[in-house]
Amino acid sequence: MSSTGRAFEHNGDGIDGLCTEMVKAVLQASGLDYVIKLRNWDYGYNRALNKKNHGIFCTTYTESRAPQFKWVGPLANNLWTIFAPAGTNLQIDDLEDTRGLLYAGYRGDVMTEYLLERGYKVSEMESDDLNPKRLELGQVDLWIADQLAGPYFASQQDVEGLVPVYSFNKTELYLAMNMETPDEVIQKLNQGLETIKNNGIYEAIETKYGL
Structure with a gap:
């Protein structure tokens, strides 16, 4: 109380x-x-x-x-969604297709933990706020976010055109x-x-x- x-x-x-x-x-x-x-x-x-x-x-x-x-x-x-930079020609048919690429994620997030537990490379931040900008600037290859919040965080950073290339795990x-x-x-x-x-x-x- x-x-x-x-x-x-x-x-x-x-x-x-x-x-x-x-x-x-x-x-x-x-x-x-x-x-x-x-x-x-x-x-x-x-x-x-x-x-x-x-x-x-x-x-x-x-x-x-x-x-x-x-x-x-x-x-x-919700759906877990992998975003790629604007203009990408990347095609993903399975999560395994992204092995070797660097993800943006954030500490304590269930999606980030899922990737780390399976041996994927994730550059972690304290929050998700800056990850769309990091993707736009080429500091990471991909960004994992949820279908609902991803576009919102991108718009907050004035990042446009990010491409949802793969969704999974409802x-x-x-x-x-x-x-x-x-x-x-x-x-x-x-x-x-x-x-x-x-x-x-x-x-x-x-x-x-x-x-």
């Missing part, structure tokens, strides 16, 4: 995007007060792991993460909450998700983002 005795407080008006709009709608439908802050992924992930009533989104649900959090969702489906994205968060809060949040699916808000947000 926060110092005011409420599970969440709200001051996240300046933060947007598909997942943020979904989470805000869920929270509003659940009747909970809240705060949303933009954090470095590693910092936010560890804070959600260690602080009651804290969460992080959108988080890919994996078997290894499952016992570490309480889960609200799925909020959206995943579900969730709001992951600290394990000490009361079950009744998780229940309210999941009920809030069902509410926005039934009243059309969920579909409207998806449509806004071209899904």
